[in-house]
Amino acid sequence: MSRLPLTIASWDYDRVRPLLDGRVKVEGCDVNYLTMPVEECFERAYFHGEFEVAEIGFSPFLIALSRGPTPYVALPIFLSRMFRHSAVYVRADRGIESPADLAGKTIGVPEYQMSAVMWFRGYLQDEFGIKAADINWVQAGLENPGRRDKFPLNLPEGFPLVARNDVTLSQLLADGAIDGVMSARAPSCLIDGHPKVRRLFPDYRAVEQAYFRKTGIFPIMHALGIRRDIHEKHPWLGASLYKAYLQAKRIADADLVEVTALKIGLPWVSAEYEATQALMGADFWSYGLNDANRRTLAAMARYSYEQGLATRLIDVDEMFANGISETRV
Structure with missing residues (x-):
């Protein structure tokens, strides 16, 4: 056969x-x-x-x-x-010190539908009572103008979402035309060291660990x-x-704990793996x-x-x- x-x-x-x-x-x-x-x-x-x-x-x-x-x-x-607490980038001159300060702000997203943004919106609603409609959304390409939805949106009439095909989110954030960006990739203005752009959670690792302890959600x-x-x-x-x-x-998991000669190019990869298991369990990335x-x-x-x-x-x-x-x- x-x-x-x-x-x-x-x-x-x-x-x-x-x-x-x-x-x-x-x-x-x-x-x-x-x-x-x-x-x-x-x-x-x-x-x-x-x-x-x-x-x-x-x-x-x-x-x-x-x-x-x-x-x-x-x-x-x-x-x-x-975890997507690391995926939120804000202007440092807009008084945004915590997630609660995002209510009423204008936030850019590459796609309103994308998983990373959906997860963080859920966190905002569950932890801070901020609904999606409490934020003004701008959809645009992160570094290249234009990005289309995979499926038609199902949002109510008057929902605060505007699509832009003429500019990038990174440029809007750098220029101060929006207050923040939620994106799986970091905007280039942050990578290039823009003085007024920063992460919402500088120590996102600690925040994400606390989120897992509370919810059990990865x-x-x-x-x-x-x-x-x-x-x-x-x-x-x-x-x-x-x-x-x-x-x-399973083969990839075994590579993380190989100590005879490290297969992963980080000196304390085994220690990090053990710490993650202690927090999240032995099979934390399960299928x-x-x-x-x-x-x-x-x-x-x-x-x-x-x-x-x-x-x-x-x-x-x-x-x-x-x-x-x-x-x-």
Whole structure:
């Protein structure tokens, strides 16, 4: 029987490199693995359907799922997870000393729908009572003008969001035309040392650790998706991918604790790994639908609905291809 030719696209994470270099195989498949920045991957996957399997932004996925069949069927393989307190950049001359001071301010975002921004808006509402409509939003490209939504927005009439295609968020922030930016990438004006641009949380690590202690949530940004036509034609593929990605992540995890000769180029990587496990548990970056991931996904679904993204509240059990989490490795 011939093997299924399969093109997979994602960013070049440590947890996928065993698939890239052939140490881990996908059962029944001949894989052509393409690595690219996530923005390019999302654009080509959502708008052009170029890849049989691709990394997908989970916030746009939930938006699509709330409205009907999705272009990609999601697997509980969470390629990107990240606390996003570090992703907020503000003017130092606007009296913004805490998240509570963001109410009434004008904040730029590359996409209103993006996972990083959705997570921080949820934090603002849960911890400070600031709703999405309490902030004036400007959507624009971070460093290049123009960026389009993957799905139509579902915001109420009069919602304070303006799209700009003539300027970048970094320039608006540097010029003082907006009060802050929420972005997965740091704006160049911060990197270049603009004297009036800083992070909202200079010690974001401590703030993020405190957030985890309180909530038990490790935010999910991206998952892996199988293009719907491929999933329907080859229903076995999801289990093969889940097993392969879990094996690859285990190899990456082992590299973090190798002390004979460090495989990761940080002198105290083992100490950091041990400290993270002490706070978050042994399998802190887990795949599948364990209790911790269900808590995180349920919060994400609630935020998406409350913020006018998803058109209905989605249950965790309808998010993923059936039976994948029960696959044994």
